[in-house]
Amino acid sequence: MNKFKWKNPLHICILLVLSFCIIFNFSTPKINYEVNKVNTKEKVIMITFDDGPSLADETILDILKENNAKATFFGTGINYEKYWKDEKVKAITDRMVNEGHTLGNHSYYHNKYQFKTKSAYDEFYKTSDMIVKIYAENNIPKTISDVPIRMPFLQYYRGMDYLQSKMQVEYFVRGYLGCDYDEAICGKEKILKQYKSNIRPGQILVCHTRDYAKEWLPDLLKHLNEKNYKTVNFTNGDQDYRNYGGLIF
Numbered sequence: 001m002n003k004f005k006w007k008n009p010l011h012i013c014i015l016l017v018l019s020f021c022i023i024f025n026f027s028t029p030k031i032n033y034e035v036n037k038v039n040t041k042e043k044v045i046m047i048t049f050d051d052g053p054s055l056a057d058e059t060i061l062d063i064l065k066e067n068n069a070k071a072t073f074f075g076t077g078i079n080y081e082k083y084w085k086d087e088k089v090k091a092i093t094d095r096m097v098n099e100g101h102t103l104g105n106h107s108y109y110h111n112k113y114q115f116k117t118k119s120a121y122d123e124f125y126k127t128s129d130m131i132v133k134i135y136a137e138n139n140i141p142k143t144i145s146d147v148p149i150r151m152p153f154l155q156y157y158r159g160m161d162y163l164q165s166k167m168q169v170e171y172f173v174r175g176y177l178g179c180d181y182d183e184a185i186c187g188k189e190k191i192l193k194q195y196k197s198n199i200r201p202g203q204i205l206v207c208h209t210r211d212y213a214k215e216w217l218p219d220l221l222k223h224l225n226e227k228n229y230k231t232v233n234f235t236n237g238d239q240d241y242r243n244y245g246g247l248i249f
């Protein structure tokens with residue numbers, strides 16, 4: 001009789017595959033509620049800056065303007081709150097809105113939110129509510145569900161679907177993360193190399209509001225221009241990502 005032996009490589013393989021499927025099923029969300037690119041074959045790219053708004057955004061805005069580029073700024077609630085307390089932050093944030101960029105929500109405290117369902121919702125709601133008010137100050141009507149959201153640390157955990165449905169957003173926005181947030185270790189050349197080698201139609205680049213952006217951002221935008229890439233964001237108009245089929249996972 002042919003005795004069943006776990007030493008058989010085929011059986012071990014089957015066991016490994018089954019184990020992987022079980023672990024994968026329990027560790028990942030059931031629906032695709034994160035998007036990683038714009039749904040297009042056209043040469044469009046989405047540039048995003050996390051962690052502002054802050055004074056460093058002024059230089060970023062100047063560089064974007066010089067290169068006729070549009071971006072999305074995923075700011076935190078603690079920083080958006082300065083809009084009502086700090087004239088410079090107010091002026092910079094108003095400039096973002098009036099120069100056709102998009103304001104996004106990057107949480108209030110920039111925490112990790114797994115197992116913190118209630119506080120996550122409170123934080124994200126409070127931040128989107130501030131963003132809607134900032135748009136209103138600039139006579140642009142928006143609702144909470146219009147505000148794009150990016151999770152801090154690009155975290156992705158089971159349970160984010162609750163936050164998604166409560167916030168009434170279609171998705172969370174991911175993208176390609178380089179090392180621009182760690183400029184001391186990464187440096188200009190590596191930052192540029194990472195972003196340039198990841199340019200493709202519909203790509204979303206995750207960048208950060210930092211003074212160091214002035215070192216690499218002009219080169220990146222010139223490179224995009226040479227390659228005939230246009231920048232798109234979430235603001236209605238010609239540059240709107242929706243013209244390119246929306247976002248897909």
Ligand SMILES: [Zn+2]
Pocket residue numbers: 050051106110152153
């Ligand atoms: Zn961040």
